[in-house]
Amino acid sequence: MTPQDDNTLLAETVKPFLKHLEDLRRALIWSALALLIGMGTACYFAPTFFKILKAPLKGVVPNPDTFIRTLDVTGGMTVALQTIVWGGALFSAPVILFAVCWFVFPGLTRRERRTLLGGLLFAAFLFIAGVLMCYFLALGPALEIMLWFNSWMGIDIEYFTVTSYIGFVLKLLLSFGLTFELPVVLLVLGQLGIIHSRQLRNKRRHAIVIILVLAAIITPTQDPFSQLILAIPLIALYELCVWMIWVKEKQKK
Numbered sequence: 001m002t003p004q005d006d007n008t009l010l011a012e013t014v015k016p017f018l019k020h021l022e023d024l025r026r027a028l029i030w031s032a033l034a035l036l037i038g039m040g041t042a043c044y045f046a047p048t049f050f051k052i053l054k055a056p057l058k059g060v061v062p063n064p065d066t067f068i069r070t071l072d073v074t075g076g077m078t079v080a081l082q083t084i085v086w087g088g089a090l091f092s093a094p095v096i097l098f099a100v101c102w103f104v105f106p107g108l109t110r111r112e113r114r115t116l117l118g119g120l121l122f123a124a125f126l127f128i129a130g131v132l133m134c135y136f137l138a139l140g141p142a143l144e145i146m147l148w149f150n151s152w153m154g155i156d157i158e159y160f161t162v163t164s165y166i167g168f169v170l171k172l173l174l175s176f177g178l179t180f181e182l183p184v185v186l187l188v189l190g191q192l193g194i195i196h197s198r199q200l201r202n203k204r205r206h207a208i209v210i211i212l213v214l215a216a217i218i219t220p221t222q223d224p225f226s227q228l229i230l231a232i233p234l235i236a237l238y239e240l241c242v243w244m245i246w247v248k249e250k251q252k253k
Contacts, residue, residue, distance in 0.1 A: 023106075027099040034095035035088055042087025049083040053169050056139040060147065070162045079166050086170060097124075115191045123184045126237070130180030131173050138229045139172060145225065175218045176230060182214075183237040190245035197246035200238075207238055 042049070057064035070076065097120055105113050146168075150157050189195045200207070215231040 023103050027103040030099040031092070031096045034092035034099075038091030038095075039084050039088030041091050042084045043080075045087065046080050046083045049087055050079060050166075053083075053166060056135065056143060056169070060140055060143045067159050068162050068165055069159045072163070075162050079162050082166055082170065093124075112192075115188060118191075119184050119188045122187065123181055126180040126184060127177040130176040130178075130233075133229065133233065134173050134176035138176065138226045139169065142172060142226045172219065172226075179214065179218050179230060179234065180237070182234065183241045186238070186241045187244060190241065191248065195245070197242050197249060200242045200245065204238075204242075208235055211235055211238070 054064055054068060057067060061067045072078070101117065101120070104116070108116065147157065186195065186200065190197070190200075211234045212227070212231050215227040215234070219226050219230055
């Protein structure tokens with residue numbers, strides 16, 4: 001074999017790896033640009049985001065506009081940065097998911113592509129459902145319970161600091177959204193044949209206990225109301241996953 005043949009063989013061996021690196025670089029560039037554009041868009045809507053996050057206080061306190069205050073010079077900037085970062089991540093999430101799929105899909109089989117794509121769409125739906133459920137159902141009662149605990153302990157609260165309020169709201173919204181992603185793991189494992197519906201039915205009691213423990217750990221509040229609002233839909237989603245995996249097994253047979 002001549003040196004030229006060796007070079008040709010080496011090029012054929014190295015080229016696919018370099019192609020993967022080039023694809024990874026493009027995916028990272030697309031994701032970074034999408035995040036920057038999303039943060040720029042969120043910067044324009046930051047005051048609107050703050051009003052949306054402040055809206056659950058209506059009906060909890062007499063005047064929400066004066067109940068949230070700041071004692072720090074940089075309080076407004078801190079809240080603006082928080083809303084810009086989270087809003088930018090929200091706006092850029094579809095493009096980032098597209099970049100991840102574009103990079104990963106060539107190395108997957110057709111079945112794995114369908115499973116991954118369906119899992120991503122289902123995960124996005126569940127995350128949005130979890131955030132909306134927390135915003136409309138859990139956030140207001142959680143704030144009322146926190147105020148009640150302070151009153152019960154004899155602590156007089158004249159206002160919330162803006163940083164503590166925004167941090168509390170974002171943690172609660174994020175905990176609900178991320179916890180709603182747990183059924184996606186079960187569904188993907190079931191689609192790949194790693195777990196079966198019979199196993200999930202036999203472990204139903206254990207799953208309910210685990211869900212209740214996770215709801216108690218993940219929620220930043222310790223009130224049973226918020227934990228039940230999180231746990232009950234998760235139990236229902238668990239049953240839905242069992243049924244969907246069972247249907248898929250019947251179709252394969």
